[in-house]
Amino acid sequence: MISKLRALVILGGVPILLAGCASISSSNSGVFVKRLPSPVVAAKPDTLPANTVHKMLHPNITYHLGAGDVVSVSVYMHPNLSAAGVTNGSGIPGALVTNQGNIQLPVLGLVHVAGMTTAQLRDKLTELYGKFVVNPDVTVQLQLAHSIRYYLLGEFTSPGLKYSDRNLSLLDAMALGGTVNFSDADLRGAYVVQDGQKIPVNFHQLIKDGKLDQNIPLESGDTVVIPSVATMRAFIFGAVTKPGPVPFIDGRLGLLQALTAAGMDTTSLTNAQLSDIRIIRSEGAGGELITVNAQAILQGRAAPFYLKSGDVVFVPQTAVSSWNQVIQQLLPSLQAISGVLNPFVSIKYLSQ
Numbered sequence: 001m002i003s004k005l006r007a008l009v010i011l012g013g014v015p016i017l018l019a020g021c022a023s024i025s026s027s028n029s030g031v032f033v034k035r036l037p038s039p040v041v042a043a044k045p046d047t048l049p050a051n052t053v054h055k056m057l058h059p060n061i062t063y064h065l066g067a068g069d070v071v072s073v074s075v076y077m078h079p080n081l082s083a084a085g086v087t088n089g090s091g092i093p094g095a096l097v098t099n100q101g102n103i104q105l106p107v108l109g110l111v112h113v114a115g116m117t118t119a120q121l122r123d124k125l126t127e128l129y130g131k132f133v134v135n136p137d138v139t140v141q142l143q144l145a146h147s148i149r150y151y152l153l154g155e156f157t158s159p160g161l162k163y164s165d166r167n168l169s170l171l172d173a174m175a176l177g178g179t180v181n182f183s184d185a186d187l188r189g190a191y192v193v194q195d196g197q198k199i200p201v202n203f204h205q206l207i208k209d210g211k212l213d214q215n216i217p218l219e220s221g222d223t224v225v226i227p228s229v230a231t232m233r234a235f236i237f238g239a240v241t242k243p244g245p246v247p248f249i250d251g252r253l254g255l256l257q258a259l260t261a262a263g264m265d266t267t268s269l270t271n272a273q274l275s276d277i278r279i280i281r282s283e284g285a286g287g288e289l290i291t292v293n294a295q296a297i298l299q300g301r302a303a304p305f306y307l308k309s310g311d312v313v314f315v316p317q318t319a320v321s322s323w324n325q326v327i328q329q330l331l332p333s334l335q336a337i338s339g340v341l342n343p344f345v346s347i348k349y350l351s352q
Contacts, residue, residue: 039255039293039302041275044323046287048200048347053285056199061167061217065113065121066101066147070094073105075129076137081106094143107132118142150218152177154226155185169215170201174224180207186227188283188309191343192216193223200343202284214284234307235341236262237333238315239273245340248309255279255305256297258313273316274298278326280312282344289323310342 047053065071072094074082083095083105095103101114108128113121122140129136148164156177164176170192174180190203199216203226206214218224232248241263246253255277274295281288296302307313312330320326327349338346 036301036303039297039305041291041293043291044289046289046348048285048344052347053200056197057201057213057216057285059194059217059219061219062117063142063145063148063167064220065097065116065118065142066220067097067099067114068144068146069097069142070144070146071097071103071113071118071121072139072141072143073103073125074139075133076139078129078133078136081129081133081136092144094141097147148220150176150220151223153223154190155181155228156226157181167217167220169217170206170224171215173218173222177224180226184228184230186229186232186309189232189342190224190226192218193225194219198343198346200285200347202286204283232309234258234309234311234313235333235337236313236315237330238313239317240264240315243333244337248307253307255292255294255307255313258307259294259315264315273318276316276320278314278316278320278323279307280314280330280345281308282310282342282348285344287344287348310345312341312345 070092072083083103095105097103097113100112102110102112105111105125108125111125111128116124118140122138125140126136126138129138145165146163148167150162150164150168150173152159152162152174156174156179158176158178160177162173162176164173168176187203187207190201192199192201201214201216202211203214205211229248229251232251232253233245234248234253235245236258237243240259243262246258246261249257259277275293277292277294279290279292281290292305293302294305297304312334314326314330316326316329320329331349334341334345334349338350341350
């Protein structure tokens with residue numbers, strides 16, 4: 001009877017013991033370690049304006065003629081002025097755009113067409129043929145598109161310059177590069193360059209989650225970059241002696257590790273500075289403004305905080321009262337590295 005009572009007491013105490021261990025975890029060695037709280041003091045989501053995102057992710061793509069294209073030109077009731085026969089060696093009826101960007105037309109001779117839309121070329125030819133025909137009715141049609149090209153850089157199995165006979169979406173263009181080396185790819189740092197500007201595409205959502213609203217239409221000449229994890233970096237500014245990029249090591253970078261690499265001397269920083277580290281984190285068109293208490297990490301009162309590719313870290317020189325104040329102090333540094341920032345940061349803070 002006594003042994004049974006002991007067993008009941010022990011079994012009855014198990015839930016109590018488990019409840020008391022809610023803040024601890026066990027390792028494979030059986031040693032119980034207390035879980036430390038997060039050092040994040042505050043996290044505020046942020047995003048680009050909806051109209052800006054829609055405009056950038058849904059551009060009006062217009063085809064512009066270039067070398068290798070074939071266009072047919074016809075002038076109603078004047079077949080002698082038309083260029084619709086097979087004269088370009090491709091077997092496609094029409095006039096071939098040369099490497100110099102010209103086409104050969106009856107009467108007119110060489111006409112420079114590179115960079116024009118078919119509508120612009122029609123208007124130009126209407127004006128030129130108007131010198132020989134009263135109110136010419138000109139029709140221009142693209143018969144073969146050979147000038148469409150995309151640049152795929154980074155973690156593709158077959159990167160490089162790719163050609164297409166039609167405008168492609170992002171996924172279709174990426175398929176020209178074979179497959180993505182996901183084990184070595186930094187999707188958070190991936191981007192598209194269109195007309196000299198980085199487009200805030202979220203490659204995680206596109207590739208991993210299948211969100212086709214990120215499958216933007218591309219223009220000829222666009223560049224798709226999927227960098228390697230070997231090039232991952234965060235950017236450290238403020239009260240550090242070596243501000244700038246800090247590389248990740250084997251795909252990981254702790255906040256204290258990054259601050260040390262940037263020349264942070266914890267003995268010279270006040271508690272207000274260490275407890276108010278500011279981080280701008282972003283991916284695609286979304287971002288997050290994070291405040292981290294690094295002092296708590298140093299003192300062992302909070303868990304380590306790991307950075308992500310493209311994070312911008314600011315160590316305040318003195319206590320800051322708002323994120324607006326942080327951004328104003330960061331602007332000169334962000335402008336100096338604008339070319340390597342994630343699209344969200346450069347659009348949100350440098351395009352004003």
